Amino acid sequence: MITLPSLSNQPSRRVPISEAMQVAQQLQAQGDVAGAEKIYKLILEADPNHGDGIFYLGMILCQSKRFDEAFTLLKRAVKVHPNVFEFHYNLGLIYESNNHFAQALECYRRAVELEPSGNAHSNLAKNLTDSGQLTEAIEFAREAIKRLPHNQRAIPHNNLGSALTLRGELEQGLENYKLAIAIDVENAFMHSNYLLASNYVAHADLTSAFEEHKKFGDKFESFIAKLYENPLAAQAKKLQRARTDHKPRIGYVSPDFYGHAVGQFIEPILATHDKTKFELVCYSDNQYTDDSTVRMKTLVSNWRQVNAMNDEDLAHMIQTDGIDILVDLAGHTALNRMGVFIRKPAPIQVTWIGYPNTTGLSTMDYRITDALADPVGAADALHTEKLLRLPECFSCFQAPKKSPDVGPLPALHNGFITIGSFNNFAKITPHVMGVWIDIMNRVPGSRLLLKNRSLDNPRLKELILGELCKHGADAKRVELRSPSMTTFEHLNCYNMLDIALDSFPYNGTTTTCEALWMGVPVVTLAGRNHVSRVGVSQMTNLGLHELIARDTNDYVNIAVALANDVPRLTALRGGLRERLKNSPLMNVTRFTKNLEEAYQVIWKKYLSETSA
Structure with missing residues (x-):
C-alpha cells in the first residue's frame, strides 16, 4: 500500500500499488507529467523492484529530456525484469532516438528473442542495415513483412529496400521501395530512398528518371500546400x-x-x-x-x-x-x-x-x-x-591532415597487378562485376581487391564471392577486405592497389579522390548524366583524359593497357599526389x-x- 497525494476532488488516501499505477498512467496520459512522476516515485519507494514503476518513470524522464536519469532507470528495468518484451523494445526505441545505435541493436535483438513482433523485427532490420550487417537485415525485414498486416508493411519494405540496395541487389531493392511508397503515399523519406536508389540503374531512361523526381516535387509540394x-x-x-x-x-x-x-x-x-x-x-x-x-x-x-x-x-x-x-x-x-x-x-x-x-x-x-x-x-x-x-x-577535395605516404607500386614486389574498388556495393552491380572480372581475366595473374564497410560480415563475404565467381572470377584471386578502424588505416589500404576501377553508372567521388591522393590511377567510364560523369570532371581537371572510357569495351582496354605498362603505373604512382595538390580539385582558395x-x-x- 502507498499513500496517494490529494488529487482533484479526492483527498489523500491509502491504495494498493496496482491502483496507484493506474492513477499514475492516467495522469501521464492526461499530460500531468509532474503528478505522474510523483506517484511513480512513491511506488518505487514502496517496491524498488516494481518493473512497470521503474520503466514508466524512466519514460517520463525521457519525455522531460532528463536522459541520463532516464537511461539509468530503463537499464535497471530490463536488468530487474529481463524477460519483458515491452521493456527491451521501448528501451531500443529510446536508444535509437538518442543516437545510441549499438545499444538499440542489442535491445531489439533481445526483444525479438522474447516475442516475434513484426515491429521489433523491422526495427532490428533497420539497425542491422545501418551497421552494415546486410544479410541479417534482409532476413529480419522479410520476417517483419510476414508478421505485419499489409497496411503496416511500409517500414519493413523500406528497410528491406535499403539493405538489398546496399548489397547490390538493386532490382529487388527498388521493388521494395515502390511497395513501401504504395502503402505510405505521404512518406517523403521513403520516396527519397527510392529516388536515391534509382541513380544506380544502368542504362536508365534519363527522361523517365527526371519525371520520377518531378513527381516527388509535385506530390509533396501539393501535400504541404494543402x-x-x-x-x-x-x-x-x-x-x-x-x-x-x-x-x-x-x-x-x-x-x-x-x-x-x-x-x-x-x-x-x-x-x-x-x-x-x-x-x-x-x-x-x-x-x-x-x-x-x-x-x-x-x-x-x-x-x-x-x-x-x-x-x-x-x-x-x-x-x-x-x-x-x-x-x-x-x-x-x-x-x-x-x-x-x-x-x-x-x-x-x-x-x-x-x-x-x-x-x-x-x-x-x-x-x-x-x-x-x-x-x-x-x-x-x-x-x-x-x-x-x-x-x-x-x-x-581536402586530404586528411594525417595521411600515409604513397608507397611503391605494389606490382613491383608482388609480381602481379592488383585492381580494385573501395566503393559501396550499391554501386557495384552484377554488370560492373562482370566488366571487372573481364579485366582481371585479361591480365594474367592479376588480383581483385574490394573493400567497404559491409565486408566485416562473413556471410556477406561469402555471397559476394559467390556472385563474383558466377561471373568467372577465380576465388583465389579475389580479396574482400573488411573496413578499417581509422582513416589513416583506410588510406593505407590504397597502397595495396595498382589500379582503381571507378563504379558505373554511379561513379565514386570521395573514393576517387582518396585513390588519386594515394597515387593510384582511376579508370572511369563517361556516362550521360552527373552521377556517371563525376569521374570525367575529376580526370579532366587532372589532365588525365586517357583514363576516361567511352564505353565498357574502352574501359576494359584502358585498364588492361595500364596493367601491362608497369613503367607508366610507376610514373603515375610517383606523381599523382602532387598533380592532385596542384589541380583545381584541391585549390580550395x-x-x-x-x-x-x-x-x-x-x-x-x-x-x-x-x-x-
Whole structure:
C-alpha cells in the first residue's frame, strides 16, 4: 500500500500499488507529467523492484529530456525484469532516438528473442542495415513483412529496400521501395530512398528518371500546400526586401557535418569563405559528432543544432534568421530536409554536393555543378533547378591532415597487378562485376581487391564471392577486405592497389579522390548524366583524359593497357599526389572564390528582379 497525494476532488488516501499505477498512467496520459512522476516515485519507494514503476518513470524522464536519469532507470528495468518484451523494445526505441545505435541493436535483438513482433523485427532490420550487417537485415525485414498486416508493411519494405540496395541487389531493392511508397503515399523519406536508389540503374531512361523526381516535387509540394494556407515564400520575399543593403547571409543545411564524405568537402569551404563578404549559418541535422564537427563549429559564427526540430519549425527559424541563400547539402540522401526546402523559407535556394541529380522541387532555384559533370544542353532539360556551373569543378577535395605516404607500386614486389574498388556495393552491380572480372581475366595473374564497410560480415563475404565467381572470377584471386578502424588505416589500404576501377553508372567521388591522393590511377567510364560523369570532371581537371572510357569495351582496354605498362603505373604512382595538390580539385582558395562569385551573381539577379 502507498499513500496517494490529494488529487482533484479526492483527498489523500491509502491504495494498493496496482491502483496507484493506474492513477499514475492516467495522469501521464492526461499530460500531468509532474503528478505522474510523483506517484511513480512513491511506488518505487514502496517496491524498488516494481518493473512497470521503474520503466514508466524512466519514460517520463525521457519525455522531460532528463536522459541520463532516464537511461539509468530503463537499464535497471530490463536488468530487474529481463524477460519483458515491452521493456527491451521501448528501451531500443529510446536508444535509437538518442543516437545510441549499438545499444538499440542489442535491445531489439533481445526483444525479438522474447516475442516475434513484426515491429521489433523491422526495427532490428533497420539497425542491422545501418551497421552494415546486410544479410541479417534482409532476413529480419522479410520476417517483419510476414508478421505485419499489409497496411503496416511500409517500414519493413523500406528497410528491406535499403539493405538489398546496399548489397547490390538493386532490382529487388527498388521493388521494395515502390511497395513501401504504395502503402505510405505521404512518406517523403521513403520516396527519397527510392529516388536515391534509382541513380544506380544502368542504362536508365534519363527522361523517365527526371519525371520520377518531378513527381516527388509535385506530390509533396501539393501535400504541404494543402496543410498550410500561406506558404512562407511570400513572407520571406517581403522580409528580404528590407535587408538588401546587407552582405548576403548563406545558410548551409546538412545532416553530414562530421567525417562523412559531404563533411570532408564542405569543411575547407567553410574555412575559406570570405566572412567580410558573407555571413554564414550552419543548420546541423547531425546524428553523429566527431572531431570534424568540432572544427566546423569554429569556422562559422552561427551554428544551429536542428535535428530535434520538425520541418515547419526549422523553416520558420531559417526565415527568422534572414537567410538570403539557403544551400541544401543532402538532396534525397538520408535525413534530408526536402520538407524545409518545399516551404521556401529563403528567397534563393540551392542544392549542392550531397546528391548527383535534380531534387525535383519547383522551389529549388539552382543546382551547383560544372560543365563536365553536366554538359550544357541536355542536362538542363533534366532539372527543375537552373544549373549553376562553376568554372572548373563542382567540388574541392581536402586530404586528411594525417595521411600515409604513397608507397611503391605494389606490382613491383608482388609480381602481379592488383585492381580494385573501395566503393559501396550499391554501386557495384552484377554488370560492373562482370566488366571487372573481364579485366582481371585479361591480365594474367592479376588480383581483385574490394573493400567497404559491409565486408566485416562473413556471410556477406561469402555471397559476394559467390556472385563474383558466377561471373568467372577465380576465388583465389579475389580479396574482400573488411573496413578499417581509422582513416589513416583506410588510406593505407590504397597502397595495396595498382589500379582503381571507378563504379558505373554511379561513379565514386570521395573514393576517387582518396585513390588519386594515394597515387593510384582511376579508370572511369563517361556516362550521360552527373552521377556517371563525376569521374570525367575529376580526370579532366587532372589532365588525365586517357583514363576516361567511352564505353565498357574502352574501359576494359584502358585498364588492361595500364596493367601491362608497369613503367607508366610507376610514373603515375610517383606523381599523382602532387598533380592532385596542384589541380583545381584541391585549390580550395580558387574554388571558394568561384563559388562566392556564383552566389554573388544569383543574389544580384534576385535583387534586380525583386526591385523591378
